[in-house]
Amino acid sequence: MRLPMKHGYIIASVTTAILSVSASTLAADFPSEPIEIAVHTSPGGGTDTTARMVALTTKEQLDSNVFVQNRKGGGGSVAMSYLSEQSADGYTVMAVTPTHLFTMMRGNAPLSIDDIQGVARATDDPIIVMVRGDSDYQTLDQLVEAGQQGTIKWGGTQVGGVDHIAAMSFADAADMTVSYVPFDSGAEFAAALSRGDIDAAGLNISETRDQIDAGEFRPLAVMADERMGALPDVPTLAENGMDVSFSTVRGYVVLKDTPSDRLKILEEAMLDGMASDRYQEYLQGIGLDESSIAGAETWDQQLHRMYEAGEKTMTELDLMQ
């Protein structure tokens, strides 16, 4: 299989663009070149694997190849500067996670939230307030009360990342004191929680579905607007009067100026690809369901909302530099 590199085609496409400006915007000839998905991590992680699954299933919907290129560094800023240097022709798609949003907020990215346009969302994994199955905290109120009187040791990933901002937003809204213990991965603090090293953690269902089913972990609340299909009995933080909604999301964006007909083609191809059995099986494997998938409109709105909420928390917590 031959996967030509982009640069060659950029030169080619610039030439064609000069020859026939009007023709190049016609939907009929899009995509005529391979489409790149730029990913900000090394091969093998969750974001990379998801992108490769999406590339594989989207490719089947299009005549063109779709490939993943890893552009690691700077909490997504390497991938973002790459995207910003490309022309808004829909041939460069970028995988976006909350990490990108926080990098933008800190002003470390050459792109702002208004420079990108959501195409589709591939996974949506709300953060769940979780304690051990044999914990004294039977309800969210009990946890909050304990946190108001003492300190709750809370596990999450790197300080400054989505887990941290989510935990701090929750602590802020509930007026609790949280001592944040950062770990390398979700599986690590899930293990720490089950050992009892920490009191609570913000975990995703994808990491804990089996433990919840077995009663080893007890979900107290979901950081989302609506209850999760998989956990219909677990209330949301919104129901408890806290406007805290954070999710481990992965989706895809293009530059804002991309012609709308091309955006439409990309969105449809991605959504059709994600509807395939293969992608559905993958979602199931990571503990999610089809509610993860969303089109351009929903995804773009979610990006903006998360950006605003994150910005608010970061300003309040004095994390902006």
Add this chain to the structure above:
Amino acid sequence: MPSRWKDLLPGLLLLAMVAVLFAVTLQFDTVPAAFAQGMQSSAMPQLILLLIAALALVMIYQGHAQGEEEKPTMSWRFWATSALLLSAVFLFERLGITLTTALTCFAIPLLWGERRITRVAIYSIATPVCIYLLFTHVLQLRLPQGVLSPWLS
């Protein structure tokens, strides 16, 4: 340099490095005490740097009154090879990996005294081409090709 101080040069270089990097750690951002939770980000690097400084002093002291041991010679070939590798760093971006490795594969054998020039020429073309075919077409790993990128995918 007094020859009776063994390891004086590496010791002083290490101390200089420690001084520079320690100054850098003072420029690290500090986080609100509520997040630092006992350890600021500069704590561990500073501890390690101070440890290196202390060990470097011990090393210099141990080398006191000992002659520098015999070191392998460093001929012009070493310096030329070093210069070649350093210039390669700047060429990778421009010329791309395949073309630059072709150049190093041509230059290094000649520099090291190889005189069969046809052989070197064939070798310097064949090696990068094989690597290119293996990585780009078998392993699907795109290499940056610089000026050659319109032709090599």
Add this chain to the structure above:
Amino acid sequence: MEPILTGLSILADPIAIAVILLGTIIGVLVGALPGLSSSMAVALLLPFTIYLEPIPAISMLAALYCAGTFGGSITAILINAPGAPPAAATAFDGYPMAQNGEAGRALGMAAVSSVIGGILSLIVMVLAAPALARIAHSFGPPEYFALAIFGLSMLASISGKSPVKNLIGGALGLLIATVGVDLTTGVERFTFGIPQLYEGISFIPILIGLFAVAELLSQADVVDRAMDRITLKAIKLPSRDDFKKVWKTILRSSGIGTFIGILPAEGSTMASMIGYNEARRWSRNGDKFGTGEIEGIAGPEAANNAATGGSMVPTLALGIPGSATAAVILGGLQIHGIRPGSYLFENQPELLYSIFAAMLVANLVFLVFGLVGARLFSRISLIPRTFLWPTVFALCVVGAYGVNQSLVDVTIMLIAGFIGFWLKRYGFGAAPIIMGVVLGSLVENSLAQSLIIFDQDASRFLERPIALGFFLLAFLSIFAKPLSNGLKGLKRRRAVNGGHS
């Protein structure tokens, strides 16, 4: 017993056997290319496994992983360029052996000790995987901190060079590991505004630089050896006497590897370093290590392959990868709709045993491959250096680039090469630096995590028995020799006094 048999029945499936063989061969070849690590090979192959059934697919990746770990030692021995981080320790004595014209003996020993280590650990896994998973689960930040301290306690003695220089090398390694965003504060350290350093310096470019590029620079001044003299000797395999000499080392390292491997950290690299260090500590020729001692190959090789099997335990049972490659295999599980976690053992035990069966096959295949190939590969050490080293350089560049597909990593590799050359010239070895890099973030992060968990009260480390055990081992590792020397001195004095009375 039943799940074991169901798992082993994979060996009767021709498709599964075919893909396992394919995985093994790709693994050896990929592992043998400097810089092209098995983790990258697994990542690149991942999308293709989707066309297979889950169990053959995962078995293929596991076989590739096993074989890649072995393959990494081939280049470590022949050209001082470890193909994978766990093979770094093999280069310490393997490359000097190849230079002495004993490449075949070194390669043969690497193959045999790898296979013995691999198979012994797989037997332990099959018998006791669930129990081992519980041990892995009981390791929290305090236990990791103690383990890291134990690792650091070996720094002073890890190479025959001056202890102070070893410690300086170790500290430099720790310093390299602090580059990037700090986990516990989110602050950028030593990034100098380069976004590619934000996630830290990758291990592979450092490894390739310190070993292969530094050696290339030394080779610039080497006068061509007389080739004909060593031609015949180079392809000779290890003798029976060699095996008599190393069997204890192999057994010890297999034990170390099996245990360290089940701990979810950079297990195999640490295991091979500890295996090397213990081989040195117990050997009669300890001071000759680093000059081409055959026990210095058996030690790390048995350990790192034993750890490869072990690292599948935390990966499957906890979802915490035991190594970079295991992390990618984790992705492979998810592609096939398999959720790792403690319930995987209960719900799908046969999967685990199929993986072990595949690894067993991989071990047997690369034993044959390794022994037959040893004669073939050892001829690489006979290629004139004017052609060998430029090729190594070209492969190193691509290898360093490939990990993160970043040219910054190529620059890091070259800088590491120059620094490595100068350090070697002044008597600093690569071993402590590698050890420091491996343990660096583990030490700092596990300490910070432990202190938060313990409410900043360090004395609560004493409440954790496993941590206490490792602290004790660290203490023994530093002070056992001086203490035993002191005791001997005391006994002698007593004997002398006794004689008088």
